[in-house]
Amino acid sequence: MPDIYPMVVKNDLLYYPQEIKEQFLATGPLPLRDGTTVSPEEIWEFMTDEGPRKFPFVFTSNPNSPQRLPYYVDLISGLKLNYLVISRRFRVEKLRQQGKPLIYVQGGQTLEPYYAADVVPLRPGDMTTLACYYVAEGLNLRNKDWKKADIHEEGNRVVAYETCRQVTCHTAIRNGVVPVSLLAPYTRTRCSDVTFLVESHRSNPLKTESLLVDYPPNYERHKSWAVDYVAAGIRRLIAKLDEVTGRTTTDEEFRAQIRAHNRIRGLTREIVELFRSAAVPPTGSAMFYGILAMGKDCDADPVAAEHVLAQMRDEVRERVARSQSGAELAARPVRVFKCGSCFDPNLHKLDSAGGVLVGADDRWSYVWMPDVHEEGDPYGNYARGTLLEPYDLPTEERARWVVDQVKQSRADGLIFGYQWGCNFQSAVARLVCDIVQKESDIPCMTIFSDALGRGESVEQTDNRIEAFVEMLSCA
């Protein structure tokens, strides 16, 4: 049995090959958080018929699309992960019908309190993608991008053109494209656009309510009052979520979610360790990054996420044991560590240029937050845990954490990227790079880009990444 299978290209769309169908069906049903399951047959049908028909922009074979599927299947369980992403709209709609409202959250926070309150938390990127799924049925990549650009430009007019691209999802909320019941993110220190964008909803014609859980910018470990402050914010958050849902969240429900997310983050770290242990990673960068994202956000369904990650862990372990490398990776790829915020270059192009992603300090960081203590007061425990997420630590401390990760992942180079409008990652880009260069002696590159979520016209970013990989491969 081969270890990789090429996708089938028909009418410029990618289709999963029939040869993997039996193997995939053997992976069993996908359990969901509402107690139901999706049979593998239903998933197969969705991913090979309904999905390509409704969302051709995801199934496009266009190499320029950063969100496209890989050209080869090397992880059978990856099909389930992709199903969770592509079926988001239908799953979320079903949950909404069951009385689980959509809540806007920030990209840089873990989501235990929201799942404990039985709501559907979605961060800006997911919500923007969701908006595309709502408005872009049947559209190809270019038309989807144009639809998205329309929403984005409207947001610029309403708020300011110096907002980062997350204004797109705020506009989708404001316009009712995505039916959000509450905006309730943390303030965090990684971004302040989110804070002021939430504030801009005071003039939202739909009167969508908002709440901010504040995260002190200068947290130091001796500050017990900062833990109390965040814990009070989380109490206020859950009380508000309960007001929206009409139910009461118990401490035990919160603890149960803490336990679940500790397990999910642990699973993700296991997969990462397996990647690190391999001479060449067992799958491509896009799938690796998708695993990290699933390990933190769970794509609206922690039960499904845990199931998928467990299957992926087992499959990755087997591939590593058999020394099977990612289908689209070079024989000796340049190992790249990615830093920055909301910087999502085309990882397929990174692979085809001879590189491979071995770590990141955004979603990655949250996967690596210390396990939250599972007994006792869940509010205090969670606040203490979330304050230690590496990405939001004071920058020198964060940079030293990145140095540690760079060494553990044997990275050959680091790319620090930030987007148009991001004042905060841009402010520390040089500082992080200088510390990493000094303490780990690898080349670092800073990229300023305005390509987040765009399918086309990203050549400048691609060129720089390709040149960086080329330089490192010659070193």
Add this chain to the structure above:
Amino acid sequence: MKTLERIRQAVERRPSELIEARARGEKVLGYFCCYIPEEIIDALGLIPVRLGRGGDETLVDLGARYVSTNNCVFIRESVGLFADGKDPYVQNSDFVAVAGTCIQMFRLSELVKYYFKPEVVALGVPRNFYLPEGRVFFRHEMADFVRQVEAMTGRTLEPGRLSESIELYRQIREAILELYARQSRDASPISWRDIFDVVQAGFYLDRRQYLSLLKDLLTEVESVGETAKPNNRPRIFVSGSILAPGDTKIIDLIEQLGGRIVVDDLCTGLRFHKELMVHDHSLDGLADAYLDRIPCASLPCLLPLDEDKRFTTMVQLAKEHRAEGMIYHTLRFCDPFTFKANATMKYMQEKLGVPFLEIHTEYSPSDVEALRTRVESFIDVIYMQREEKEAAAC
């Protein structure tokens, strides 16, 4: 006015005075952001100096080597001040304090600490400043700030000294507010520009000498009385991003084109002093007073607009000072103010119906002529509105 000239001369002398003071063993604490309580610095026997300048492109370029063009020019120039090392107040700061109000400002503290090695202390300011837990948090932060400064300087904050300092600053604020009230009268002998400069002189001067000068200025203003001819130029409210010392582009344009600024709510102007009332002379009382001041736009407020003190104060100030138009100045990539420009415009037009002009700019002079046209047109609009009102009254 003679006192204004004395203030200008005192500011010119101040760098050399600081050098002498430090030679005598005194210590200077330079700080960024008006949420740093000067009362504590003064009560600890330190010399407070508010840092940061604007309007110098060379320093902006220098600072941009450490931050990025996605950061506001004030932050870039502030980093540039440290990189350049020639600013007398940066040179003479033994310690640096930064309030984490604006997150870019907090990043500034991290950069300055890493690259230029001063001793830096940060004061956390809660973004949920209007909630009870925010108040508790800020009281703790204030106490921690004191502990850190005490540890850095080897001094101890004594309650008696703190109370004296609180009283000193109360008198300074009272004098400034009185001067603001005087300058906006129709036939005032002093201008808003004079008072704006006086407020900024207070960032540097010895605060006791400063209070004395303010009292002299008030006496002089009183003795001169009103000018013979009322100043009938269009009355303009200036709001928005920081107008740091040295950043005079917008002010110069407004004045050159015949406008008369009568009020502001800038953190380097009236907002530095207004509604900062310490009712309880304790550390907690001081923390509460600073948190209850007119909030900076960098602190998000989710309360309805009519309950947002920043908005309600704008309306109140505009009415008090009979503003006929508002110029809302935003620095490029100053998100706190820029993101709120549309909401501010709608609110002010709804409540006051006065013309509103947003000017989005940097320190570069490249847009001066474009801005000149816009400000000129804005002033024309105010004149037209006046004529319409006069015609309607007839």
